[in-house]
Amino acid sequence: MTNPDRVAWFAEARFGLFIHWGPYAAMGRGEQVLMREHLDPRGYAAAACRWNPSRCDPRDWARVARLAGCRYVVLTARHHDGYCLWDSRLTNYTSAAQAPRRDFVAEYVKALRDEGLRVGLYYSLGDWRIPALFAGPQRDPLGWEAFRDYCHGQVEELLSSYGPIDVFWFDGAWPRTAAEWGAERLVARMRALQPNILINNRLGASAGGCQSADGGEGAGGAADLGDFGTPEHAIVPENRPWESCQVSTWRLWGWAPHERFRPADVLLDMLCQCASRGGNLLLNLAPDADGRVPESFALRAAEIGRWLGVHGEAVYGTHDSETFIESVTFGHVTRKNNTVYLIVRFYPPDGMLRVPGLATEVRTATLLTTGQSLRADRYGGGWVLSGLPERPPTHLFPVIRLELAGPPARLEWFEPGQWTGDPLRYLSWAMARGPGFDA
């Protein structure tokens, strides 16, 4: 069960950085080549052991996260290939025992704390090297038990060696169920070690073996054990805290030199959309084989960070607000108590912005981007703001802050979702023109 005090910082944060990095970065075809390309697992392991990202400095990751305006970061301590980025005592398939001779998790945790960021660790339960993962406890009871104990032991290690960990992000539970993973026992142990930790929902499919509804590959249910939901490549509100994880490129999470990056406004739009629906964005960064931040990512991150520097109050600590303003024709809406933020994706051509559906009185309207006041008047459909500069004051999204006289309420005609609800609410509006077919 989600404890509201424990998750308060998470909802306030709204924006996190995901980092997918491991020996697969050297292959440059994403994080899943081992299985998707059916590579020889011995060859893969040998290459992984030789991988030596000597120029990697996790302080670069922490800096780019802070400059982007992220409040937390989640690093793949172990991905599906099983390679560990920390000094695990339970295996030598680690960056500490192999070529790098470094504990990247330790360096990362320190770098994040130095930048004032919260610390998250991603851990794939599935380790594609291990036959028992596929054979399962029925066919291979001893193998499965040994592997499960190994995973529990590693999680315990991660939660005992690096001080407070804020987020633990499971993944890759497929094809085993939460019960097979001993997920309940594992979570109890985790909470004993780190009472404030937030745990995601991917702890293995619930009995019946269904995949999670979020489309996450290798994800899986066990929803009741986690603190927050993790819709993947999608922004889908849940009735508990949630975080949409998204690539900043087109498809892959791990480094691929010729992957295409999405433009900054598309990334920012995802962040604003998450906030307007009451959730977080966990935006992915794939450092290159040497652990360096690709310039295309750094530029976009800095652009978003600069925007947040001016407009951050419209994102951090806001709550969902799609219920009292129709925003499709201009952008997104967020809210903090009686303050409402209009995030303008489509700048109006006539200096006037309509705020349809809003019934509550607007006391003041301010264009946050420039600090100037706007005029607010009622019209039949809601409110209309005037006095906007002729040209958009930023190439990203201008934001208007409305101070309302009370909690926002909506006019009768407006219901979230234009094609749902009672059509009679549009009747008197249509009747004003009359029933004829002519102009």
Ligand code: GLC
């Ligand atoms: C999927 C993928 C994995 C990625 C994750 C991020 O589950 O299997 O490669 O790390 O999504 O959400």
